[in-house]
Amino acid sequence: MGRLCVICDKERAIIKRPKTGQKLCKECFYYVFETEIHNAIIDNKLFKKGDRIAIAASGGKDSTVLAHVMKLLNERYQYGLELFLLSVDEGITGYRDDSLETVKRNQQQYELPLKIISYSELYGWSMDQIVKEVGLKNNCTFCGVFRRQALDRGAVILNVDHIVTGHNADDIAETVLMNILRGDIARLQRCTEICTTGDGCIRRSKPFKYTYEKEIVMYAYFKKLDYFSTECIYSPNSYRGHARTFLKDLESVRPSAIIDIIHSGEAFEIKKEVKLPTQGVCKRCGYMSSNELCKACVLLEGLNRGLPK
Amino acid sequence: MSLLKIKLSFSGGIELLFDNIKQKSVEIPSSINPPNSTTMKDLISWMKDNLLKERPELFMSGDTVRPGILVLINDSDWELEGELEYEIKDGDDIVFISTLHGG
Ligand SMILES: [Zn+2]
Ligand SMILES: [Zn+2]
Numbered sequence: 001m002g003r004l005c006v007i008c009d010k011e012r013a014i015i016k017r018p019k020t021g022q023k024l025c026k027e028c029f030y031y032v033f034e035t036e037i038h039n040a041i042i043d044n045k046l047f048k049k050g051d052r053i054a055i056a057a058s059g060g061k062d063s064t065v066l067a068h069v070m071k072l073l074n075e076r077y078q079y080g081l082e083l084f085l086l087s088v089d090e091g092i093t094g095y096r097d098d099s100l101e102t103v104k105r106n107q108q109q110y111e112l113p114l115k116i117i118s119y120s121e122l123y124g125w126s127m128d129q130i131v132k133e134v135g136l137k138n139n140c141t142f143c144g145v146f147r148r149q150a151l152d153r154g155a156v157i158l159n160v161d162h163i164v165t166g167h168n169a170d171d172i173a174e175t176v177l178m179n180i181l182r183g184d185i186a187r188l189q190r191c192t193e194i195c196t197t198g199d200g201c202i203r204r205s206k207p208f209k210y211t212y213e214k215e216i217v218m219y220a221y222f223k224k225l226d227y228f229s230t231e232c233i234y235s236p237n238s239y240r241g242h243a244r245t246f247l248k249d250l251e252s253v254r255p256s257a258i259i260d261i262i263h264s265g266e267a268f269e270i271k272k273e274v275k276l277p278t279q280g281v282c283k284r285c286g287y288m289s290s291n292e293l294c295k296a297c298v299l300l301e302g303l304n305r306g307l308p309k
Numbered sequence: 310m311s312l313l314k315i316k317l318s319f320s321g322g323i324e325l326l327f328d329n330i331k332q333k334s335v336e337i338p339s340s341i342n343p344p345n346s347t348t349m350k351d352l353i354s355w356m357k358d359n360l361l362k363e364r365p366e367l368f369m370s371g372d373t374v375r376p377g378i379l380v381l382i383n384d385s386d387w388e389l390e391g392e393l394e395y396e397i398k399d400g401d402d403i404v405f406i407s408t409l410h411g412g
Contacts, residue, residue, distance in 0.1 A: 015385075016386050170408075213377075217321065217406055218386070221320075221381070222384075229320070245376075248375075248376035248409075251376060
């Protein structure tokens with residue numbers, strides 16, 4: 001089947017883009033993929049010259065491609081950014097220790113400074129220890145709450161202005177669905193924003209907001225990027241798993257489903273009568289929180305209380 | 310009946326369903342479903358019967374691969390090659406990548 005690339009009309013097409021159905025050759029695919037991310041960055045004014053940016057790096061496909069593309073675009077378009085890799089070590093033997101090896105290789109490959117921040121040093125508990133204490137029931141809650149704070153705290157240590165994460169269009173569509181399923185109106189409003197800022201908090205953005213997972217994986221494959229891919233050994237998280245399967249099923253029938261769901265999330269208008277939690281700070285640690293204590297401090301209190309003295 | 314020698318590769322976490330093997334050369338009948346030539350559809354069900362070690366529902370959905378698993382035939386998106394209808398040729402290089410594992 002000798003079909004040619006629709007852009008250059010010279011080379012053999014190797015990918016069908018899920019977003020547009022276009023058939024592209026390798027070089028044109030790279031160019032379109034990178035340029036769309038550049039456009040998302042420019043159109044949304046994500047950065048300014050001199051910004052210090054931490055790339056949240058897990059060693060997985062999304063953050064590995066993000067590190068590669070951020071470095072490439074920063075050089076190609078002279079953003080003037082100072083880039084860092086920031087990794088969280090949850091303390092999960094056989095999972096995080098392996099993926100951190102990938103991050104360390106990425107550090108060499110991309111020549112970016114790396115900071116690893118661990119749950120044990122931040123909270124006094126590794127995930128292995130937490131699972132021993134609470135079992136496999138709510139462990140993902142702990143991990144999610146702790147990770148979010150850990151990145152912010154790592155960012156303070158690195159003295160950066162901004163954290164970029166590898167959340168892609170599929171992830172965001174999935175989160176829109178999850179927030180609807182949970183009735184979480186406050187998050188539904190925030191989750192589609194390409195850039196969020198808490199009060200006095202570090203900005204976070206998602207340069208891959210419009211980038212399909214399929215293209216990220218194909219890009220990593222053709223560029224032979226080095227990434228780690230194993231499911232977290234503690235994450236059965238079936239509710240989210242069902243949402244993902246549902247989304248992938250929709251996508252296989254109609255690829256635009258991903259972007260359509262993101263647009264739906266953006267278009268939701270919250271009635272004025274709906275009360276949204278007001279944002280304050282945690283009395284204990286100072287992290288932003290809508291309650292007296294932030295979620296991490298509440299979880300920690302429970303953990304520490306259960307500790308045999 | 311003749312045999313086709315092909316190379317299969319697994320990555321992105323899907324190798325866990327195949328004994329954690331990343332690459333494997335296999336020989337398959339040129340006509341799994343006589344008299345027709347062996348297609349991707351035949352190969353996928355042949356893999357389920359002969360190679361898959363666990364949880365077929367994580368690999369297959371109906372008679373195709375589960376949505377979220379990317380397939381490349383000779384380094385080209387199988388969506389450009391006819392997907393299930395593609396007729397396997399001797400020496401083909403077929404890659405399965407899961408997008409469902411960890412970001
Ligand atoms: Zn081209
Ligand atoms: Zn707190």
